[in-house]
Amino acid sequence: MMVQTNISLKPYNSFGIDVSAEWFAAFSSADELRNLLKKSKNENKLIIGGGSNILFTKDVQGYVLKNELKGIELVNEDENYFYVKANGGEVWHEFVLHCIENNYAGVENLSLIPGCVGASPMQNIGAYGVEIKDVFHELEALSIEDFSVQKFSGKDCAFGYRESVFKRKLKNKFIILNVTYRLNKRPKFNIEYGAIKQELEKMDVQDLSIQNISQAVINIRQSKLPNPKEIxxxxxxxxxxxxxxxxxxxxxxxxxxxxxxxxxxxxxxxxxxxxxxxxxxxxxxxxxxxxxxxxxxxxxxxxxxxxxxxxxxxxxxxxxxxxxxxxxxxxxxxxxx
Structure with a gap:
C-alpha cells in the first residue's frame, strides 16, 4: 500500500481527463482500506473503481482511493439459486463472464457494461430489461466514519432507476467491499428489450442460452458504443x-x-x-x-x-x-x- 502524491488521474478514468490527485492509493484488503481511512481522516476522500462513470472537472484535493479488492466465490446454493459473492474491485464484465462460464444465469443482459462490481449496486446498473436489483442478494460495506462492516439487503439499498441509497442518503459514508448476487439455476431469458431478438436472429441462434444472449449483447454494444481505450x-x-x-x-x-x-x-x-x-x-x-x-x-x-x-x-x-x-x-x- 503506497500513497503517491500529485498523480495524474488520466489512466484511472474512462473519459481520459487529465487532472491530478493530491494523494492517491490503491487498497486490496479491508485492513489496507482501514489504514488509509485513518491516515486520511481529516481529508476529503474519493473512492473509485473502474473510473467509468466519472467526469473530472478539476484537480482532486485530498485522497483518491482505488478499490482493488479481488475474488469471486460461490457461497451458497439452494434448489433455485446460486449465491455468488464478488469483491468490489472485480471488473464487472469479467464477473459476468465468470457467471456465464459456470451457468449462473441472470446477468447475461448486463455483459460489457464498464466498471467494477462495487459500483453495480451503487448505480443499480442496468441494460436490456435487467437491473442489478433483479439479481441482488446482499452486500457488505465499510463505514468511513467508524470503520465497521455492515450488511445491506435489497430493501436497505433503496434501489431506483440508476439510483441507490449510496448515491443519496449514504453518499460518501460507505465503501462497498463485496456484493452477493442471487443467480438462477434455471435461466429466465429476457430478449424482448432493444435489439437483442434481432441480433440473435442475425446470429442464427436455434437454442437460446445465456452464452448466446451474452454474445448478442456484446455484439450490439460493440457496434453502437465507442471503446473507451480508443475514444x-x-x-x-x-x-x-x-x-x-x-x-x-x-x-x-x-x-x-x-x-x-x-x-x-x-x-x-x-x-x-x-x-x-x-x-x-x-x-x-x-x-x-x-x-x-x-x-x-x-x-x-x-x-x-x-x-x-x-x-x-x-x-x-x-x-x-x-x-x-x-x-x-x-x-x-x-x-x-
Missing part, C-alpha cells in the same frame, strides 16, 4: 427521463415515433434520452476535441485533450436544448467531480 467516454451520459402520461400523450401527438417504455406500477412513461438528443441535432456534433458520438447520441466523447469542463458545458447545452424543444429535463447519469 474517451463514460457510456450513457444521461438517464432516460420519466414523464407523466399526460405529457407523454402530448409529445406522442406531435412526435408519433417517440420511443417510450412502461414504468412498473406507474402510469408515467420513460422516454429514450438518446432519441430526444438526436432530435435536437446533437448526434455527431463535434467541437475541437470533444463532442457527441456519431452512432449513439447518449454518449459524450473526448477525442483527446478535452477538459472535463468542456464536456460538462456541452452536457449543459444539450440539457437546455432538450428542455426547450420537449419540455423534458434530462438528468446526468455520470458522477461529476
Amino acid at each position: 474517451g467516454n463514460a457510456g450513457s451520459f444521461f438517464k432516460n427521463p420519466a414523464v407523466s402520461e399526460v405529457h407523454y400523450l402530448a409529445l406522442k401527438e406531435k412526435y408519433p415515433n417517440i420511443p417510450a417504455y412502461e414504468i412498473l406500477n406507474s402510469s408515467d412513461k420513460k422516454i429514450a434520452a438518446g432519441w430526444l438528443i438526436e432530435q435536437c441535432g446533437w448526434k455527431g456534433f463535434r467541437e475541437n476535441n470533444y463532442g457527441v458520438h456519431s452512432l449513439q447520441a447518449l454518449v459524450l466523447v473526448n477525442y483527446g485533450g478535452a477538459s472535463g469542463k468542456d464536456i460538462y458545458n456541452l452536457s449543459g447545452k444539450i440539457i437546455e436544448s432538450v428542455k426547450e424543444k420537449f419540455g423534458v429535463e434530462l438528468e446526468r447519469e455520470v458522477n461529476i467531480i
Whole structure:
C-alpha cells in the first residue's frame, strides 16, 4: 500500500481527463482500506473503481482511493439459486463472464457494461430489461466514519432507476467491499428489450442460452458504443427521463415515433434520452476535441485533450436544448467531480 502524491488521474478514468490527485492509493484488503481511512481522516476522500462513470472537472484535493479488492466465490446454493459473492474491485464484465462460464444465469443482459462490481449496486446498473436489483442478494460495506462492516439487503439499498441509497442518503459514508448476487439455476431469458431478438436472429441462434444472449449483447454494444481505450467516454451520459402520461400523450401527438417504455406500477412513461438528443441535432456534433458520438447520441466523447469542463458545458447545452424543444429535463447519469 503506497500513497503517491500529485498523480495524474488520466489512466484511472474512462473519459481520459487529465487532472491530478493530491494523494492517491490503491487498497486490496479491508485492513489496507482501514489504514488509509485513518491516515486520511481529516481529508476529503474519493473512492473509485473502474473510473467509468466519472467526469473530472478539476484537480482532486485530498485522497483518491482505488478499490482493488479481488475474488469471486460461490457461497451458497439452494434448489433455485446460486449465491455468488464478488469483491468490489472485480471488473464487472469479467464477473459476468465468470457467471456465464459456470451457468449462473441472470446477468447475461448486463455483459460489457464498464466498471467494477462495487459500483453495480451503487448505480443499480442496468441494460436490456435487467437491473442489478433483479439479481441482488446482499452486500457488505465499510463505514468511513467508524470503520465497521455492515450488511445491506435489497430493501436497505433503496434501489431506483440508476439510483441507490449510496448515491443519496449514504453518499460518501460507505465503501462497498463485496456484493452477493442471487443467480438462477434455471435461466429466465429476457430478449424482448432493444435489439437483442434481432441480433440473435442475425446470429442464427436455434437454442437460446445465456452464452448466446451474452454474445448478442456484446455484439450490439460493440457496434453502437465507442471503446473507451480508443475514444474517451463514460457510456450513457444521461438517464432516460420519466414523464407523466399526460405529457407523454402530448409529445406522442406531435412526435408519433417517440420511443417510450412502461414504468412498473406507474402510469408515467420513460422516454429514450438518446432519441430526444438526436432530435435536437446533437448526434455527431463535434467541437475541437470533444463532442457527441456519431452512432449513439447518449454518449459524450473526448477525442483527446478535452477538459472535463468542456464536456460538462456541452452536457449543459444539450440539457437546455432538450428542455426547450420537449419540455423534458434530462438528468446526468455520470458522477461529476
